[in-house]
Amino acid sequence: MRTTLNIRSILLSLLTLTAVSCSDDFLNVPVQGGENTSADPNLALKLVTGVYNGLLLGDSWGDNGDVHGFAFITVTNIISDDADKGSTAGDQLVPIGDIDDFNTTSTNKFAETLWSGHYSAIGNANQALKGLKTASLDAATIEQLEAQVKFLRGYLYFNLVRMYGGVPLVYRVPNDAEDANSDPAFKSRASVDVVYDSIKADLQFAADHLPLKVTASGLVTKGSAQAMLAKVYMYRKDWDKVWELTNEVMTSGKYALLDDYAEIWRQSGDNSAESIFEIETGVFNNSYLRVDNYTVCQGPRIGGAGGWNDLGWGFNNPSSNLVNAYEPGDVRKDATIIFIDNSGTHKGTVLWDGFRIPSADSVQNQYYNYKAYTSTLRESFIQPADKDRPKNIRILRYADVLLMNAEAAVHLGKDAATPLNLVRKRAKLPDIGAPTEADIWKERRVELAMEHDRFWDLVRQGRAAQVMHAVGKTNFVEGKNELLPIPNSQILLSGGALEQNFGY
Numbered sequence: 001m002r003t004t005l006n007i008r009s010i011l012l013s014l015l016t017l018t019a020v021s022c023s024d025d026f027l028n029v030p031v032q033g034g035e036n037t038s039a040d041p042n043l044a045l046k047l048v049t050g051v052y053n054g055l056l057l058g059d060s061w062g063d064n065g066d067v068h069g070f071a072f073i074t075v076t077n078i079i080s081d082d083a084d085k086g087s088t089a090g091d092q093l094v095p096i097g098d099i100d101d102f103n104t105t106s107t108n109k110f111a112e113t114l115w116s117g118h119y120s121a122i123g124n125a126n127q128a129l130k131g132l133k134t135a136s137l138d139a140a141t142i143e144q145l146e147a148q149v150k151f152l153r154g155y156l157y158f159n160l161v162r163m164y165g166g167v168p169l170v171y172r173v174p175n176d177a178e179d180a181n182s183d184p185a186f187k188s189r190a191s192v193d194v195v196y197d198s199i200k201a202d203l204q205f206a207a208d209h210l211p212l213k214v215t216a217s218g219l220v221t222k223g224s225a226q227a228m229l230a231k232v233y234m235y236r237k238d239w240d241k242v243w244e245l246t247n248e249v250m251t252s253g254k255y256a257l258l259d260d261y262a263e264i265w266r267q268s269g270d271n272s273a274e275s276i277f278e279i280e281t282g283v284f285n286n287s288y289l290r291v292d293n294y295t296v297c298q299g300p301r302i303g304g305a306g307g308w309n310d311l312g313w314g315f316n317n318p319s320s321n322l323v324n325a326y327e328p329g330d331v332r333k334d335a336t337i338i339f340i341d342n343s344g345t346h347k348g349t350v351l352w353d354g355f356r357i358p359s360a361d362s363v364q365n366q367y368y369n370y371k372a373y374t375s376t377l378r379e380s381f382i383q384p385a386d387k388d389r390p391k392n393i394r395i396l397r398y399a400d401v402l403l404m405n406a407e408a409a410v411h412l413g414k415d416a417a418t419p420l421n422l423v424r425k426r427a428k429l430p431d432i433g434a435p436t437e438a439d440i441w442k443e444r445r446v447e448l449a450m451e452h453d454r455f456w457d458l459v460r461q462g463r464a465a466q467v468m469h470a471v472g473k474t475n476f477v478e479g480k481n482e483l484l485p486i487p488n489s490q491i492l493l494s495g496g497a498l499e500q501n502f503g504y
Contacts, residue, residue, distance in 0.1 A: 044135035047128035048145050051152050052218065054121025055279050058292035061109055065117025067156070068279055068393055070293040070315075071110035074099050075163060075484060076452035077316050077369075081471045083450065086317035086365055087301060096315070099484075102468070102475040106488035106504050114163060115487050118156050119170065125153040126173045147209035151220045151228070154202030155277075155395075158232060161195045162456050165483045165501060169198055187494035189486075196236060203229040213254045217271040218280030223249050227276045227396050230404050235460050239411040246405035249276070250419070255398040257426050262335035262352065264394065265371045267379055274398045281390035283381045289390060296388035298372040300338065300357050303364030308357075311373075312387050318367040318450060321471050326446055331428050336449050338368040353377045369450045399423050399447050407440045416440065423447055477503060 058069025066072055077083045078100050085092070085100045095110040097103075104111060128149045132142050160167045166189040174180035181187075190198075206225035213221050230245035249255060256273045263269045271278065281290045299312020318337045326333040341349050342360040349357040353375040357363060374389040376382050382389050402419040409416035420443060421431040427447070432439055444457060458464040459482045468476035475481075480503030491498045 040136075044128075044131050044137060044142075044145070047124070047131045048149055050124040051121065051128050051149050052280070054117075054124045054156075055152070056281070056289060056291050057117040057121060058294055059117070060113050060293060062113070063116070065115075065120050066110070066113040067117045067121055067159075068291045068294065069117075070297045071095075071114050071117075072452065073294070073297065073316050074110055075114065076455055077450055080455035080458065081467055081473075082319060082322045082445070082454045083369075084317045084319050084365075086315040087313060088364065092315070100473075102473060102477070102481045104481075104485060104504075106485040106491070106500060108485070108487075111484045112487040112489055114484070115160075115490060118160050122153055122156050122170055123173070125149050125156070126171065130173050143209050144211070147206040147225070148220050150202040151206035151210070151225050154199045154206065154232075155228060157195060157199045157202070158228070161192060161199070162235070162459070163484050164486060166190050166192045166195055168498070169195065171198070184497070187497045189499060196232065199232055200229065203232060212252055218278075220277060221254075223252055223254055224277040224396065227401050227404075230401065231396070234404055234407065235456075239408040242404055242408040243412055243414065246401050246408065249398075249401050250405060255401070257398055257402075257422065259426070261332050261426055264397070265335065265373070266352065267375065267392075270392045275394065276396040276398060276401065278395055278397075279393040281392050283390075288381075290388060291391070291393065293388065294393065295372055295374055295391045298369045299387060300340070300368045301364040303362065304360070305358075305362040308362055309384075310363075310387075311357075314364045314368075316369055316372070316450075317365045318369060319471070320367075322445075322449055323367065325442070325449075327429055329428055330446060332446055332449070334370075336370055336446075338370045338373065340366050340368070342366065351375075371450050394451060399426075400453075403440060403444050403447060406435065406443075407437065410435065410437050410440060479503070 055067055057065050057067040058072075060066045060069045060071040074096050078085055078096060085096055095108045098105070098108060099110060129146060132146050132149070135142055137145075157167070157169075168186060168188060169190045170186055174183070174186065203225050206220065207222055207229055210220065210222040210225055212223060226245045226249050230242050230249070233241040233245065255276060258264055258269065258272055258274045264272065264274060279291065283289075296312040298316045299314070300310055301312060301314025302308065302310035303314075323333070323337060338349060338351070338357065340357065340360050340363045341347055346359045346361075348359050351357065351373065355375070355377055360366065372391060374382065374391045376384045376386075376389065402423050406416040406420040408414075409419070416435045417431065417433060420435050420440060423443060424431065441457070441461060445454060448454070455464070458467050464482055465476055465478035468474075468481075480501070483501050485504035486498055486500050491500060
């Protein structure tokens, strides 16, 4: 008998299910046994939940791997001109300092855990798709669940191809260790073009089979798939597709800019009208979900005089270069950066919720990431002593879609001013009459600052070497440092079949 289950139950079970773990070998994916989805429809839902749960991986130094934790922050923010390493000069020179200074080697732990974390989450996706084939659910439910899983798998591969270039396309669950070790697809790198084609196929399936919007927070939608697909096409410079897809999102009537830019980063801004895809955290079903180390690693750190309850480890500090990138009057500056009081008056810095950070003689660094701050004073479920507080991570929001649309418009000779100026109006800035590509790139930087886009934007724009050298990161080698090295551990596990990236 077929059973129809409310898709909202996926989110509820998401909060209690533990994601499939992995060893150092990304192919070591447990094969489902015992219960099966044809007998138990809840098992199929739990498998899909496991894919969402994979997004929470943040074991940056351990065996479970990292998807959105400290390692992810390092290779997206700290590596760029938007942020400095932070903390003290000698803290975490390996692995973070090496990545920041472009001295990364194939044994860098963060490069390794990002690989293992993403493949662990992809393993969850493949398990779920396998289980859905025999699930005793109605066809419409199966189709929507499959579309959600394929969106998430496409997003995970999008991260992988931006970090490493061509990677193995693992699209099925191996039958056993012998199967995994004998199939060349599991240990050979597909080309960048082939990886992008597979990402587009997964995201297109999602766009074709997901609803425009759902009432349950945290579930991907048609708008999520269209916006992510537009971003993929932007990286491939297919501007016609970027224009088409962003216009579909813009005319759907499901998304809008929040009036107050600062509210986006508060708990009240979770899953707002501007949100298109974000990583869900918090308390659900008595579970306390978060991405390990995401908040605490970026919190203001005690230093100097001390004597206050600091918020974290002090990493990922907005750079002075970013501070100087804002136009006068841009409200996004104070919503993005916590400025530590250095006036000598000891007035401190009072955050939006009333929390006071003392002055520079008691704090390790001068600037901190406001977008990573989570209030302990306004959220009753957060314990004040817990420095690693839950924080929804915004992966895609409507402002990004508007800026992608504007960039496509410049290339196609269409109206770029309207979408660009919607973003600028919210920032309290004057209109730009005939925006250039450089105008849009500048706007992307300040609008999306500290949101894990900047370095990858510079790479796709072909400006990474120029910008890195301009801010003193002279170790950057063009043609090499746009990508991370393939982890040496994975090359060894493949028996040498995985080829290393150029220059490592």
